[in-house]
Amino acid sequence: MADNRGSPNGIPLYCAQPPQTKPVLRPDLSPDRARAILVGRSKWLNGTVLHYCFFDEPGAGGGGGSSFSKIQLDEVRSAFEEWKNVGIGLDFVEVEDPADSEVRIGFQQGDGSWSYVGKDALGISRRERTMNFGWDLTSPHGQATARHEIGHLIGNGHEHQNPFAGIVWDEEAVFEELGGPPNNWPRQTTFHNVLRKLSTEEVEGSTWDPDSIMQYGFPAGLILQPEKYRAGIDFPLTLSATDKEFVQKWYPPLGAAPRGLKPFQSAELDLSSGGQVDFEIVPAETRNYELRTFGDSDILLVLFENVDGEPRFLTGVDDSGVNNNGQLTVKLFQGRRYVARARLYSAWGTGNAAFMYW
Structure with missing residues (x-):
């Protein structure tokens, strides 16, 4: 059964990833060339230092980092540290001024939890959030949420949308589940974040990792196939071995000087x-x-x-x-x-x- 600890009334709270930008590619590109561009387009150059800040977005009516407790901010800091400690060439540095940041983190309740994927954050105004946490981060579910959103920042998509997962949904049941409280998603948001399968051109490898921190947990009755997940699928609460392999592949530890x-x-x-x-x-x-x-x-x-x-x-x-x-x-x-x-x-x-x- 799905592990919904930290969710109200046992109903899962889900990340609402914003749509990714997609390059307009020439129609005459070879499949291999197009795939290499699509797979790599969201990734940061290795050795990049990503500066993040907590702030109240102007005009948002409060609810930002300054009005949240230190324990919530420390959960985000801990999540950045865990990704870094996998042994990668990316670094994460907290700054106070949004003008000095690539990543701006808000805590607006009622706006859900989400993050732009990879380099898409660079296209967002310095006066706007690139990541948000809309619920308590101190529960097991909340701690996993912090790691999930940073996974998006690093360049990961949603694992349950992997075209190799073989998931067959009861689509109307999914729309009904996520359209009600506490998510209250319109059908378009549900389709974008759950039902839409990623193109095989933009996914690395040919397998599905249900233990990935980028995987949603689902209650019973939403998945028709594979058979073993009809009773639901747990929310992964930690980085999987595949998560770590992926990030080490794109961002290996920095070696010799340039x-x-x-x-x-x-x-x-x-x-x-x-x-x-x-x-x-x-x-x-x-x-x-x-x-x-x-x-x-x-x-x-x-x-x-x-x-x-x-x-x-x-x-x-x-x-x-x-x-x-x-x-x-x-x-x-x-x-x-x-x-x-x-x-x-x-x-x-x-x-x-x-x-x-x-």
Whole structure:
């Protein structure tokens, strides 16, 4: 039976994930190339420091972090620490000013719990939340919710929407269950978060992990198949082994320092799909520089500046799916340290790729 601890009257409270942005891809892209872009589009570059803050969204009428108890905030901090302690190259740093953050966390009751997925958070105004917690986080269900929403931030979707799960729903029963208290979801929200199956092009692997922290728990009567889940499915309350493998694959522990690169020095990008390479740039003079990738490849290129030992995002370009290489024009300052990070979505044509700045 579903474990609904922490939910009112034993009825599950569910995450309401906002719709993800989807790139408009050329119709002539090969299936493998399109899939590599779709799978990787939401992921952060490894080594990124994600700054998060707690705040009351302007005009929201209160209910933000400042009006919540420290114990609730500490549950969120603990959830960030647990993901970090899996052993990953991402880092999470709390800041006070929303202008300094990529992640803005509210506690508006009545608005449910949710988070934008991966890099979609960058497209949200600094005056708006990118994550919300709408119920108590100190129960087992609430603690799992904090880890679930951070899973979205890292780039994970809902596991029960995995097209390989083989779930057959009693759809009207699902609409009725989530349309009533305490969720009160309209049919569109229920379809988007439960019934809609993800495309096989945007899902890694070919199996379903019912123990994933990204899996919902469901009471009896909603799942028709597989047979073993007709009596319901438990809410996973901890990170599964597969959750940890996934995050370590995309964000492995950072190893050697970035490779130093001089102007006009070409660096071959010998990467497999999803692979990343980092270059350190220390300008000898202050001026505008051009940074560019070359070759038949789809690449995300991002430039960071090292500020007090921490990489801070400056600018980036994503050339995936357009058959044009990415180029950045940016003013760099003498003696400052910068890191250019390049992640390969896919290679096509000759498969050769390189990076240079001048």
